[in-house]
Structures are given as C-alpha cells and as structure tokens.
Amino acid sequence: MVIKNNTSAQLVLGQLNKNNNKLSKELKKISTGTKITSAEDGASEYAVSERMRVQIRGLDQDVQNTQTGKSMLRVAEGGIQNIIEELRGLKELALNSANDHNSDLDRATLQKEFEQRCADIDDIVSSTNYNGKQLLDGTYARSHVIVNATEVEDLSSAGTIGASSSGTYTITANGCYQLQAGFTGNIRIASGVSEVELVGAGSTLSNVYINSNSSGLKLILKDYDVNNNSLDASSIQFAGSGNQLILKGENTIRSTGADPRPADSAIINMADGLTISSGDDESASLIIEHAGLNGAAIGIGRGQSTTGDLNIQNGNIIINSRGRDHLIGAAIGAGAWGTIGNINISGGTILIDQNPTSGRRVYWRNGAGIGSGAGGTVGNINISRAEISIMNGEGAAIGSGHAWGTTYVSKTGDISVDNSILTLRSGLGAGIGSGYAERDGSHQSIVGNITVDSTILTATVGSRVEKIGRGRNGTVGNVTVNPGVPKLNDYTDWQPLVFQVGTKANQAINCYIEDLGLKSLGIDKTMITTRDKAVQALAEVDGAIDYALDQITYVGSYISRLDYTAANLTTASENVTASESTIRDADMAKEMTEYTKSNILTQSAQSMLAQANQNSSSVLSLLQ
Known part of the structure; x- marks a missing residue:
C-alpha cells in the first residue's frame, strides 16, 4: 500500500471532471434549447448557422422595407388620384366653356375657376411627401433629356400676313x-x-x-x-x-x-x-x-x-x-x-x-x-x-x-x-x-x-x-x-426611390415617379376664355389625364411588385429559419437522455472518489 500517490483517486477525479464538463454542456443545451451554443460545439456548423442568422435578420428587415416602401408609394398614389380628380374638373370646365351658351363674361368666370383648379394641382404636387421627401415634383423622375434642348417661349401675337399683303411685307417688330x-x-x-x-x-x-x-x-x-x-x-x-x-x-x-x-x-x-x-x-x-x-x-x-x-x-x-x-x-x-x-x-x-x-x-x-x-x-x-x-x-x-x-x-x-x-x-x-x-x-x-x-x-x-x-x-x-455602343440620349436618374429588398447590395428596386406639375402635364398655359381655346383645352386636358393615368399605373405596378417581393422574402425567411433550426436546435428528448446519463455518471464518480480516498486512510491502522 502506498500513501504518497493515490493513483486510483486521481483516476476517479479525472473521470469526475470529465463528467462534470459534459453535464455542464448538457445543462447549457437544455437550458438554451440549442445543441450548438458556441464554436467549440462544432466550428463549421456554428459558422454556417451564424451566417444563416445574419441572413434571416436581413430578410426580416427587407420585409419591413417593402412595407415601408408600399406605404410611401401609396402616398404618391393618393396624390396622383387627387390630381386626376382635379383634371376631371378641368375637363368639365373646358366642356362648359366650349358650349356657345356662354358669354365672354361667363367664360372669364370659368377661366378663374380653371386657374384655381390648376393651382390646386400645383399644391398637391408640393404637399405630397413622405417623411419630408417630395414625391410628385420630378425629384424621382427618369427624364428623357433632349440633347441641346432649350425652352422656346411663345411670342405674343403681332399680326397676320394675308393675301392683301402680297408683294413685300416688312416686319418691323418682334412677335x-x-x-x-x-x-x-x-x-x-x-x-x-x-x-x-x-x-x-x-x-x-x-x-x-x-x-x-x-x-x-x-x-x-x-x-x-x-x-x-x-x-x-x-x-x-x-x-x-x-x-x-x-x-x-x-x-x-x-x-x-x-x-x-x-x-x-x-x-x-x-x-x-x-x-x-x-x-x-x-x-x-x-x-x-x-x-x-x-x-x-x-x-x-x-x-x-x-x-x-x-x-x-x-x-x-x-x-x-x-x-x-x-x-x-x-x-x-x-x-x-x-x-x-x-x-x-x-x-x-x-x-x-x-x-x-x-x-x-x-x-x-x-x-x-x-x-x-x-x-x-x-x-x-x-x-x-x-x-x-x-x-x-x-x-x-x-x-x-x-x-x-x-x-x-x-x-x-x-x-x-x-x-x-x-x-x-x-x-x-x-x-x-x-x-x-x-x-x-x-x-x-x-x-x-x-x-x-x-x-x-x-x-x-x-x-x-x-x-x-x-x-x-x-x-x-x-x-x-x-468601337462602342452609342448613347444617343441622356437619361438622368434623379435619385430614384430605392427600396432595398435583398440581403445583397444590388438587390434593390428602383421606382421612378415623373413630375406631375402643370408644365409636365402640358396645361401650364391652357386657357378657356374663348370657344376655340376651350376646344384646344379639351385635347390638352385629355393629354394630361393620360399622362397622370400612366404615372399612377406605374406606381400601382411598383406597389404590386413590392407585394410579391414581400411574400417571397417571407417565404425565404421561413425556409432559412427552418434550415438554421436543423443545424442548431436541440432534440430535447435526446439531450435529456444525455443529461440523465451525465448526471448519474457524475454522482457515481463522486461516490467512487470518496471510496478511493478512504482506501488511503486504512494505512493508519498499520501504524497503531
């Protein structure tokens, strides 16, 4: 018998420590519900799982982005609907003025109402915003730019040149x-x-x-x-x-x-x-x-x-x-x-x-x-x-x-x-x-x-x-x-509305909303003060209505696209979450079995360590 080195006690102590470590891991798995709680539980599985968690959070944020984007576009849609309603009113006024039951005074009165409705359209354009971002003023337009385009102002009428002026007609004034x-x-x-x-x-x-x-x-x-x-x-x-x-x-x-x-x-x-x-x-x-x-x-x-x-x-x-x-x-x-x-x-x-x-x-x-x-x-x-x-x-x-x-x-x-x-x-x-x-x-x-x-x-x-x-x-x-591909025209993207709908930098939807102001609608100089001008106004207002309807169609298609995108993102999030669960989530029944096993082994090791220590103390009886 030896007393300096209790080999059996040391062996039992080592096994007890192993059992304690395993029991601690099992307790951690059961308490967290995951079988991989850190990289030491499986380095490659942990890395894959963490990447999936990043992707899941990104997808969930993308879903929120699409909802915010739809809300923003619905604000624009509402503004365009109001503009279309005003355009309907403008057409009614033009039709009224085109009818010859009106006197010049009547048409002047109709013109005043016409101008007020036009002013309403400009007000709608300036007031339609989301979080301070103007939506209908062309800020987010993709505008076709005519090369070297310059605006040409209409000149005021200076007269007519008819048959009676044949021969030489001299123009002495601008107009x-x-x-x-x-x-x-x-x-x-x-x-x-x-x-x-x-x-x-x-x-x-x-x-x-x-x-x-x-x-x-x-x-x-x-x-x-x-x-x-x-x-x-x-x-x-x-x-x-x-x-x-x-x-x-x-x-x-x-x-x-x-x-x-x-x-x-x-x-x-x-x-x-x-x-x-x-x-x-x-x-x-x-x-x-x-x-x-x-x-x-x-x-x-x-x-x-x-x-x-x-x-x-x-x-x-x-x-x-x-x-x-x-x-x-x-x-x-x-x-x-x-x-x-x-x-x-x-x-x-x-x-x-x-x-x-x-x-x-x-x-x-x-x-x-x-x-x-x-x-x-x-x-x-x-x-x-x-x-x-x-x-x-x-x-x-x-x-x-x-x-x-x-x-x-x-x-x-x-x-x-x-x-x-x-x-x-x-x-x-x-x-x-x-x-x-x-x-x-x-x-x-x-x-x-x-x-x-x-x-x-x-x-x-x-x-x-x-x-x-x-x-x-x-x-x-x-x-x-x-050699190269010719670029005939300029298209200036005035900072399109960008909705980030993917986890990568290039996964975004660009939305463009053209300018809905009077000039873009083509009615900034429309008049209904005479029957001829009222008839011309009908064509101009019809063109404006077509333009506005075209824009609201685009906005509606953007909203529909975001709906489909949100549904797809939700599905992707669910699938990635299920995949991550397979890698990381614990099988509780299995882990409880392992926990029970580790607990019993730990208690057994503790009992054996006590017994091994008692074996050394029996040497004292030989010294009596």
Whole structure:
C-alpha cells in the first residue's frame, strides 16, 4: 500500500471532471434549447448557422422595407388620384366653356375657376411627401433629356400676313405673325428685329421668300409650308452672324421650279452663322424638297464664302432631291466652290435622299451629303448623338465633295463622329471621308483626320472606295475607330426611390415617379376664355389625364411588385429559419437522455472518489 500517490483517486477525479464538463454542456443545451451554443460545439456548423442568422435578420428587415416602401408609394398614389380628380374638373370646365351658351363674361368666370383648379394641382404636387421627401415634383423622375434642348417661349401675337399683303411685307417688330392663305411674295425682316415667329397658313403657300436684314435673328417656324419656283432666291436668307432657326411642328420648304437648271442659291442661306434646332420639341421637323442644287440645301450658295459655323441641334431634317442629274452643292454645308466654317451636328435625325423621285440619279451628286460641295471647302465636321441616313454619289456621304471643275480641290478638315447611328450609301465617294478625285493628279478631294467613337455604321460604297477613309483617288489623314455602343440620349436618374429588398447590395428596386406639375402635364398655359381655346383645352386636358393615368399605373405596378417581393422574402425567411433550426436546435428528448446519463455518471464518480480516498486512510491502522 502506498500513501504518497493515490493513483486510483486521481483516476476517479479525472473521470469526475470529465463528467462534470459534459453535464455542464448538457445543462447549457437544455437550458438554451440549442445543441450548438458556441464554436467549440462544432466550428463549421456554428459558422454556417451564424451566417444563416445574419441572413434571416436581413430578410426580416427587407420585409419591413417593402412595407415601408408600399406605404410611401401609396402616398404618391393618393396624390396622383387627387390630381386626376382635379383634371376631371378641368375637363368639365373646358366642356362648359366650349358650349356657345356662354358669354365672354361667363367664360372669364370659368377661366378663374380653371386657374384655381390648376393651382390646386400645383399644391398637391408640393404637399405630397413622405417623411419630408417630395414625391410628385420630378425629384424621382427618369427624364428623357433632349440633347441641346432649350425652352422656346411663345411670342405674343403681332399680326397676320394675308393675301392683301402680297408683294413685300416688312416686319418691323418682334412677335408672332400668322400667315394666311393667298399670301405670296417676300417677307422682309427689318434690321433691329430680333425675334420673329411665322405660323403656317394651314395650307401650302406659293412663292414665299423670307429675307432678313437683321443679324442675330431668332426665326421660329411653326407648321410652315411653302412651294417656291424661283431658282435665283433663297427660300430663307439670313444676314450676319449669330442667327437661329427654331422649328415647331411640321415644316416643309419645296424648291421645285420648272427651270431645268440647278439652283445656285442655297434654299436656307446661313449667311455668316446659323444654328438650327427644335428647341424642346424633339418631334419638330423640317422637310426640304429640291429639283437640283449648285448651292447647298442648308448652308451657302454656289461660290459664296463665309467663316461662320453651321450648327444643327436636335429635331428632324429631311432633304430629298427630285432627281436632277447634277447636284454639285452639298445637301448640308457648302455650295459648289463655296467655303464655310465648321459643321456641328448634335442630336436629332437627318435623312438625305432616302426617298428621291429618281433614286438612280442621286448617284451623280458631286457634293457631299454633309460637308463640302464640288470644289468647296469646309472646316471641321463634328457629329454627336445623331441618327443620319444619306444616299450619295461622287462626293462623300459625310466629308468632302467631288474634286471637279475649274477649282481642282474639294477640302474638309477633321471629321469627328461619336455616339451616333449612321446609314450611308455612296458610289465613288467614301461613306465618311473624301470624295472622288479625277485621275489627272491636279484634282484632289482631301479630308483631315477622321475619328469615329461608339458609333454604329452601316455603309455601302463602290469599288476601290473605303467606308471610312478615301473615296476613289481621294486623300485622308489618320483614321481612328473606337468601337462602342452609342448613347444617343441622356437619361438622368434623379435619385430614384430605392427600396432595398435583398440581403445583397444590388438587390434593390428602383421606382421612378415623373413630375406631375402643370408644365409636365402640358396645361401650364391652357386657357378657356374663348370657344376655340376651350376646344384646344379639351385635347390638352385629355393629354394630361393620360399622362397622370400612366404615372399612377406605374406606381400601382411598383406597389404590386413590392407585394410579391414581400411574400417571397417571407417565404425565404421561413425556409432559412427552418434550415438554421436543423443545424442548431436541440432534440430535447435526446439531450435529456444525455443529461440523465451525465448526471448519474457524475454522482457515481463522486461516490467512487470518496471510496478511493478512504482506501488511503486504512494505512493508519498499520501504524497503531
């Protein structure tokens, strides 16, 4: 017997400690209801379970986000419903005013109520908010932005130009002039006049020529339609620099005289600088039909020279030939043997000779579609965010004209095209580049460097001709093409309503609500003070109702989408919770069995430890 080391007691003590530890773990599992209470119970299972718990909490918050989002959108929906109700009232007033039982005084009274209801709409827009966030003022709109769009204010009425004014009518004051059927002759714009709007007669006028003596003129054409026979006068002649031609509605200028010779004058003569735009109306258009040109359709006439730039900004321009053999001026740019500054095109649609009277004959165009005429000179050509289709012949579709005649050089500077869609067809001239040069060596069609970025080009050209580069025997500088998807229009996302509906950063729903103000509804200037204005107001209010209904439909679809999203998130949360439970939750019956076992073993170990200690004390009996 030994007393220094009680081996049996030590063995029993070790087992007792193990039993106590296991009993403690079983107590923890039973008290928490989980079989994994810390990483030591199962490192991998614990990590998976914790990730699932994070996901569950995220899903539950996403469900709450969708509920908040629906509440926010219902506020917007309610505001739009109130606006629609006001619009119904506006239509009733317009219908009332359109009825001729009303006197002028009655209509004035109706106009006052009309204006108050319009003011109510603005009040609804300004007061519809959620937690201080304005919902209907366009803050969360995805707005289509017209490239280079500028608002064009309506000019006040300044008179009519009718048949009795035929001959020469001189405009001496700014304002809007209504053309009437039967007028023919010259419209002269006196020096010092800065803004003139000409509204078409509702029918085609014959031989009407506009001549400006005022530099820096802003000329607005609205539904202007003329058919001119003279080949010696421009249909529109500007003067000086800084001029603007602004298009409203559909405008048509025909220069189709019976004289078989081409016109030396430009149809629209830019003088020393012109900018053509459609203001804020991207649907506005200008159609030019001609019977053959030595001058440009838009630019300068044959042999004329200017250092001014020609700028075209948005809108739709269509230029068609009626099938003359020799078209030696450019469609847009310089006339034959003429010189202009740069041509800058930004936005809009341009179609040149896509539907000529004789498609065969356009093959003989010596001038470029856009650029220099035969023997002409143009500075640089810059094209951005435009859709252009051109059918051309010996001049380039875009670039320099045919080197032809006694002036042996047709020249264009650098050409830059970006974010555009081009459909070009040419015979001996390039799609983008130089025109055709005669073989004798003295004729040259020259273009500087060409850069094409993010542009879709579809080009059909003749033999020994490049789609981008040289026309037959032509000369170009360096050609750089950078592929990419063109971006024709800007879409500005004014901080859309973002509802986070997923556990990842990119799992969100963007909601857009357009501006519901009077201007966006198109009724900011609507009047019902006369029967004609009331009839027009009916169409404008109908358009506003359609616009508002379109917006409330979008809002309703967003709410429906959030409903489905909330249901899906709830289901996902339930499934992840069930999966996490499988990993972490304890089987209480099993754990109680383990607890009972550990408890009995612990008590047994305690009893055996006492017995082992008593064995050592029996040594004392030997010492008595």
